[in-house]
Amino acid sequence: MQHQGEKLILGLSAMLQLGKRAFAAEDEKAFNFLVVNETHLMTPYRQAALWSDHLSGSNSIAAVSGSPDPEKRAPYITWLNKILIKQAKENTSPNPSRFNKDQLEEQLGETWDQWLPAYGLWVPLITGQGTKMGGLFIAKAVPWTNAEMKLLKKLADTYANAWESVWLRSRKPFMLWPKDKPIRKTLFKLALVAALLLAMWTPIHQTTLAPAMVVSKETFPIRSTLDGVIEKMHVQPNQTVKKGDLLFSLDKAELENQLEISYRLLSVSQAEYKQTLKMAVRDEDSRIKLKILEKQIETQQAEAQTTSIQLQRVDIRSPRDGVVIFDDANDWLGRPVMTGERVLEVADPNQLDIEINLAVGDTIALENDAKILLFPNIDPMNSLPGALYRIAYVLHETEGTLAYRLRGRFDEGVKPLRIGMRGVAKLYGRKTTLFLYIFRRPMASMRQWLGL
Numbered sequence: 001m002q003h004q005g006e007k008l009i010l011g012l013s014a015m016l017q018l019g020k021r022a023f024a025a026e027d028e029k030a031f032n033f034l035v036v037n038e039t040h041l042m043t044p045y046r047q048a049a050l051w052s053d054h055l056s057g058s059n060s061i062a063a064v065s066g067s068p069d070p071e072k073r074a075p076y077i078t079w080l081n082k083i084l085i086k087q088a089k090e091n092t093s094p095n096p097s098r099f100n101k102d103q104l105e106e107q108l109g110e111t112w113d114q115w116l117p118a119y120g121l122w123v124p125l126i127t128g129q130g131t132k133m134g135g136l137f138i139a140k141a142v143p144w145t146n147a148e149m150k151l152l153k154k155l156a157d158t159y160a161n162a163w164e165s166v167w168l169r170s171r172k173p174f175m176l177w178p179k180d181k182p183i184r185k186t187l188f189k190l191a192l193v194a195a196l197l198l199a200m201w202t203p204i205h206q207t208t209l210a211p212a213m214v215v216s217k218e219t220f221p222i223r224s225t226l227d228g229v230i231e232k233m234h235v236q237p238n239q240t241v242k243k244g245d246l247l248f249s250l251d252k253a254e255l256e257n258q259l260e261i262s263y264r265l266l267s268v269s270q271a272e273y274k275q276t277l278k279m280a281v282r283d284e285d286s287r288i289k290l291k292i293l294e295k296q297i298e299t300q301q302a303e304a305q306t307t308s309i310q311l312q313r314v315d316i317r318s319p320r321d322g323v324v325i326f327d328d329a330n331d332w333l334g335r336p337v338m339t340g341e342r343v344l345e346v347a348d349p350n351q352l353d354i355e356i357n358l359a360v361g362d363t364i365a366l367e368n369d370a371k372i373l374l375f376p377n378i379d380p381m382n383s384l385p386g387a388l389y390r391i392a393y394v395l396h397e398t399e400g401t402l403a404y405r406l407r408g409r410f411d412e413g414v415k416p417l418r419i420g421m422r423g424v425a426k427l428y429g430r431k432t433t434l435f436l437y438i439f440r441r442p443m444a445s446m447r448q449w450l451g452l
Contacts, residue, residue: 014042015155022162031166032063035136035159040065042155043148045140046117051084053134062134076115083108084137087122096123096149096156117141123152125160133163199434206364206429210403212356212374214421216347217409220320224337225313226250233329238418241318241346248332248343250314255307262304269297322346323419352416354386354408356425357398364429366391372408376416376423386410388427 018038025031036048048065061081064070070077083104091097099120101112116139123136136156224230228250235247273293318324326332326344337343354374366388373383390407397403408425410416436443 012151015151015158018042018155019158019162022159023165025162025166027170028062028163028166031163036063036065039136039138039155042151043138045138047140048136048138049080049084050136051081051088051134053088053132079108079111079115080137084122084135087137088124088132088135091122091124094124094126094153096121096144096152098144098149119143121149121152123156125156125163127160127164128157131160131164133160200438202434203431204434206432208358208362208364208427208429210356210358210362210406210425210427211399212354212423212425214374214416214419215353215355216323216325216345216349216419217351217353219325219345219347220322221342222247222316222318222344222346224250224339224341224343225316226310227337227339228254228314229334229336230332230343231314231334233332235324235344236329237324237326238420239324240349241322241324243318243320245318247316247318247324247346249316250337252311252314255311255314259304259307259311262300262307266297266300266304269293269300273297316343318346320346321348323349325419347419349419352410352419354410354425356406356408356427357403358406358427359401359403360395363404364427366406366427366429371428373426374416374423375426376421378421378423380423383426384410384414384416386414 018034018041021034021038022031025034032050035050039045039048049061050063052060052062060072061070061077061084064077064080072078086104086108087097087099099122100118101109103109104112118139118141120137120139121144123138125133125135127133136152136159138152231249231251233248235241235245241247273290276290276293323346324344325347332343354372356372368389368391370388372386372388374386375383386408388406388408392405395402396405406427
């Protein structure tokens with residue numbers, strides 16, 4: 001009992017010294033170092049961390065024991081910060097609370113033994129006015145006793161008030177405000193409202209976002225020259241072709257049969273014509289029939305010639321150099337097509353544009369040469385600059401919505417990856433105020449709703 005009493009007296013003495021030194025700290029850095037390292041004088045532990053939850057921090061670890069300036073991106077700091085954020089949200093009690101790896105999610109708890117001893121303690125730091133400054137986390141290899149937790153609760157109250165004092169002292173402009181806290185809060189709110197009102201008149205460019213795609217400036221549609229069925233695709237999507245290269249072929253079996261039948265009928269008619277020619281010398285009916293056979297032979301020759309020409313058109317070739325654009329070769333095999341139906345396109349890969357589908361609801365005041373930034377889906381952190389040069393005034397349907405089709409050119413020296421690359425385009429319109437920029441849509445909806 002005497003030994004426990006001596007420990008209690010020593011703990012109380014250490015607590016008083018620590019509280020005095022905490023209030024006398026020059027700045028937050030000195031205060032943080034004191035809390036995580038010198039608290040060991042009152043109760044032994046292996047590791048400690050100070051977690052900030054007030055205006056000078058951002059829900060992050062401010063200091064750890066043994067390190068004067070912890071690296072916030074270090075694996076240990078990142079892992080421990082997740083645990084302390086969870087503790088601050090779940091433990092609303094102002095009293096210290098024990099916890100260990102069994103109370104954590106499996107993903108966090110499985111690495112506990114790698115970083116910490118078995119027994120952790122969360123000590124909230126709350127001022128006498130109820131301001132939550134943060135919390136002190138300490139861990140050691142043996143369980144925490146009730147007596148230790150009571151002493152730490154007393155020390156935590158002192159630390160919280162000292163932390164607020166050090167923080168306010170380091171921000172001297174705020175000390176010029178009235179000391180009465182309600183008045184200070186009122187003045188702060190009024191200043192904030194005034195700043196927001198002034199900010200609403202800040203000039204700013206109107207901007208809007210719209211889906212976009214890299215397209216060729218010049219594309220040549222390749223259409224079917226006949227009614228028929230596609231027998232073979234000789235190219236693959238995005239394949240480079242030269243002028244005259246074979247692109248696809250139509251099934252020519254039916255035309256070959258028609259040509260063969262035409263030649264046979266022509267042969268029969270020619271034979272009949274020869275026979276009738278011999279009889280026409282002395283037979284008037286044969287002379288009449290001879291004229292009919294002549295017209296019939298001319299018709300059959302024309303049909304055979306037409307079919308022969310059509311056979312030459314079953315193989316469709318590229319009219320120029322470029323890149324072939326279509327979806328999938330297998331989708332076209334065996335597919336019936338009509339004369340003039342578009343099958344694919346040949347595009348120039350060296351002259352590229354930005355094609356933008358701007359939805360009606362996202363329309364802003366745009367002018368030619370308006371700035372464009374294209375953010376590709378494959379690299380959304382980088383943008384490709386360009387300028388608008390064509391605005392369509394006729395709406396078209398795209399993906400179930402009505403939109404305007406816009407075209408833009410890339411700035412000189414900008415080279416997109418390929419044709420067909422999709423992304424999001426940011427368009428810059430005329431300048432307006434921040435107020436109209438934010439409330440443009442709500443005001444338009446309200447006007448429609450009110451019928452003004």
